[in-house]
Amino acid sequence: xxxxxxxGGIGGLAAxxxxxxxxxxxxxxxxxxxxxxxxxxxxxxxxGLRALDALGLGDALRSGGLADPxxxxxxxxxxxxxxxxxxxxxxxxxxxxxxxxAALIDLLRAAVPAHALRPxxxxxxxxxxGTVRHSGGTSTADLVVGADGVHSATRxxxxxxHPGPRYVGYTTWRFIAPPQPVxxxxxxxxxxxxxxxxxMPDGRVYCYVLANxxxxxxxxxxxxxxxxxxxxxxxxxxxNTADSDAVLQHxxxxxxxxxxxxxxxxxxxxxxxxxxxxxxxxxxxxALEDAVTLASAADILGVRAGLxxxxxxxxxxxxxxxxxxxxxxxxxxxxxxPLTALRDVALPLLPRSLFNRSLTPAYT
Ligand code: FAD
Numbered sequence: 001x002x003x004x005x006x007x008g009g010i011g012g013l014a015a016x017x018x019x020x021x022x023x024x025x026x027x028x029x030x031x032x033x034x035x036x037x038x039x040x041x042x043x044x045x046x047x048g049l050r051a052l053d054a055l056g057l058g059d060a061l062r063s064g065g066l067a068d069p070x071x072x073x074x075x076x077x078x079x080x081x082x083x084x085x086x087x088x089x090x091x092x093x094x095x096x097x098x099x100x101x102a103a104l105i106d107l108l109r110a111a112v113p114a115h116a117l118r119p120x121x122x123x124x125x126x127x128x129x130g131t132v133r134h135s136g137g138t139s140t141a142d143l144v145v146g147a148d149g150v151h152s153a154t155r156x157x158x159x160x161x162h163p164g165p166r167y168v169g170y171t172t173w174r175f176i177a178p179p180q181p182v183x184x185x186x187x188x189x190x191x192x193x194x195x196x197x198x199x200m201p202d203g204r205v206y207c208y209v210l211a212n213x214x215x216x217x218x219x220x221x222x223x224x225x226x227x228x229x230x231x232x233x234x235x236x237x238x239x240n241t242a243d244s245d246a247v248l249q250h251x252x253x254x255x256x257x258x259x260x261x262x263x264x265x266x267x268x269x270x271x272x273x274x275x276x277x278x279x280x281x282x283x284x285x286x287a288l289e290d291a292v293t294l295a296s297a298a299d300i301l302g303v304r305a306g307l308x309x310x311x312x313x314x315x316x317x318x319x320x321x322x323x324x325x326x327x328x329x330x331x332x333x334x335x336x337x338p339l340t341a342l343r344d345v346a347l348p349l350l351p352r353s354l355f356n357r358s359l360t361p362a363y364t
Contacts, residue, residue, distance in 0.1 A: 003295075040100075215251050280328055
């Protein structure tokens, strides 16, 4: 049996590794000239690590990644809005692993035979019968995985009437600051903007900034330094030490729900199927879950029944998490002074158990 994987990001490489481990021949078609990831961090949460365990890769990531979840959310002057029970979360759900994205890609790529990887190959059209037209010609397979991200060509080929991704109203900057001491992973909420930082295993600090802005606006690092200059430590220092050439800016998109993730011999996976806001840090974790579920269902049940089961199992879960992710981040992007004042008074009064309960469905 043969699977073609369109896209060699986290989801595509995980799917290739999962099919390869089950004895399938795989071919990974990746548009970029090499298999790598942008210069930013990624937090793989307990459920994502369990998916990696199914590939035999979980412990390698655990041993190389920062183990703690988000310590909490602060206000701009530093007081806590929400403080997580970090040890309790780890006892209940297991470890987290924050790593450089390239480290995760390297780990997954090493689990796929080198001859199966075809960088510099752009897919143009995918048909339900398993035919894939790409810049190097045409390939066919028993099963095709569309793992080509939020602007998926696979999805456009097979769901031409779907409206495509929707801009959610905020743009994101990511960068890795030079080594400096920070107390753990923290996010800080202002009005319509927030700043997060996560220590990396080598002492560097992965930082992300989200701010309301019209789609396509380009805002330079100097303006961010000015905007966040009066926020609590270490936010200004992290911005001041950032290298402006290494700051990545991307608008944030979410995918309106698809009625199904499968068409004929083709399945969508990861952001191609359910691109979500980064608020819960679940996009890559869900792509990993998709990959191992799809390979096991197709291998055990056969392509037709396996794809049906994949859709039955994965679509409700990923669409629920997409909705929760949108809701979880919404209060950070409120701009009304009375509403944010109310938020800042109300959130610290809520019991921690409420937050733990709201996270349970994603982590389990
Ligand atoms: P992608 O990573 O987009 O990979 C798609 C691949 O397909 C790319 O390599 C692309 O080059 C290739 N491709 C595209 N079109 C074609 C084509 N036509 N032909 C061939 N190849 C093609 N998730 C987490 O779990 N934890 C986090 O901490 C986290 N933080 C995030 C922070 C931010 C700011 C953002 C925006 C997202 C975050 N996410 C996080 C989400 C996560 O990054 C994505 O969900 C995940 O990377 C999706 O992986 P993917 O493989 O589905 O898609």
